[in-house]
Amino acid sequence: MLHISAEQIHAGLDYPALIEALRDMFRDGCEMPVRHHHQIEVPGAPDATLLLMPAWQPGREIGVKVVSVFPGNGDRDLPAIMGQYLLLDGETGAPRALLDGQALTVRRTAAASALAAGYLARPDAARLLMVGTGALAPHLIQAHAAVRPIREVVVWGRRSDRAQAVVDGLDLPHIEFSVADDLAAAVGTADVVSCATISVDPLIQGDWLRPGQHLDLVGAFRPDMRESDDVAVTRARLFVDTRAGALKEGGDLAIPLSAGVISETDVLADLYDLTRGDAAGRVTDDDITLFKSVGAALEDLAAAQLAVARLDGAKS
Numbered sequence: 001m002l003h004i005s006a007e008q009i010h011a012g013l014d015y016p017a018l019i020e021a022l023r024d025m026f027r028d029g030c031e032m033p034v035r036h037h038h039q040i041e042v043p044g045a046p047d048a049t050l051l052l053m054p055a056w057q058p059g060r061e062i063g064v065k066v067v068s069v070f071p072g073n074g075d076r077d078l079p080a081i082m083g084q085y086l087l088l089d090g091e092t093g094a095p096r097a098l099l100d101g102q103a104l105t106v107r108r109t110a111a112a113s114a115l116a117a118g119y120l121a122r123p124d125a126a127r128l129l130m131v132g133t134g135a136l137a138p139h140l141i142q143a144h145a146a147v148r149p150i151r152e153v154v155v156w157g158r159r160s161d162r163a164q165a166v167v168d169g170l171d172l173p174h175i176e177f178s179v180a181d182d183l184a185a186a187v188g189t190a191d192v193v194s195c196a197t198i199s200v201d202p203l204i205q206g207d208w209l210r211p212g213q214h215l216d217l218v219g220a221f222r223p224d225m226r227e228s229d230d231v232a233v234t235r236a237r238l239f240v241d242t243r244a245g246a247l248k249e250g251g252d253l254a255i256p257l258s259a260g261v262i263s264e265t266d267v268l269a270d271l272y273d274l275t276r277g278d279a280a281g282r283v284t285d286d287d288i289t290l291f292k293s294v295g296a297a298l299e300d301l302a303a304a305q306l307a308v309a310r311l312d313g314a315k316s
Helices: 006-012 015-028 071-076 101-120 137-147 160-168 183-189 230-235 243-249 251-258 271-276 297-315
Strands: 002-004 036-040 048-056 062-069 081-088 095-100 127-131 152-156 176-179 192-195 214-217 237-240 267-270 289-292
Touching (some): 002 297, 006 095, 015 101, 015 137, 015 271, 015 297, 048 297, 081 101, 081 297, 095 101, 095 297, 101 137, 101 297, 127 137, 127 183, 137 152, 137 160, 137 192, 152 183, 160 176, 230 251, 237 243, 243 251, 267 271
Parallel strands (some): 002 095, 127 192, 152 176, 192 214, 214 289, 237 267, 237 289
Antiparallel strands (some): 048 062, 081 095
């Protein structure tokens, strides 16, 4: 059985190739049961979440990811998200590979946002605002830059030193980086706003948005969390990674849905629809588009298959 480290995943899963692997997987489809989602009490810290995410394609590999999300880990200088991914042979069930789950998750999550942005962001989008300073932030920046001509990136976080650390950790010579102190002002000048936080209260106010923007909401993975307010979701054309997940698991849509602010028919398409050409993404330059993702097991399966294929190819 192969053991694939975080370093091997980051080295082997370049964003252009991974985005195409996700596009193919959404087009082809796979078996993807509803994930197991368990809340775990952590004494003296915010509740944690345990996720079990299986997926398979008949005759090909079977994969399952075990993920723990501990929001209090930031105070311990530990990543909030940790996990492992097990890939099994689809004919015998024999273990094929064990992959670092955290690295696989951040890369496939960023790639899914970039895949969506390829349909939803303006083709000339050049200014990206990154809201959040966690492990996903640098990957989202790199992934968006792989599909749009990003020339300027502004990073905002509740702590400016962590925002600066994100900037200092990136080496993209063609991009100008800065740290924002004023979130409203930074939103107002961005072409793409990408959010990856564990916020419970909305950070992005719909009144700040202007025509032509694309809003990428990656954090707020529980129904009681949200990164955008009701005004934002009513002003934007709404898209999701998968309807089954995003309409129930992420508060950005689940909360306004339960309150009757929007209806399920307001969600125009998911990544199945977009990749298969069954629905349009951005229609006009003035559209405000909103993409909500909560992650899907098929994304992990596509990423794991690509990582194993590349590692096997490198050894041959």
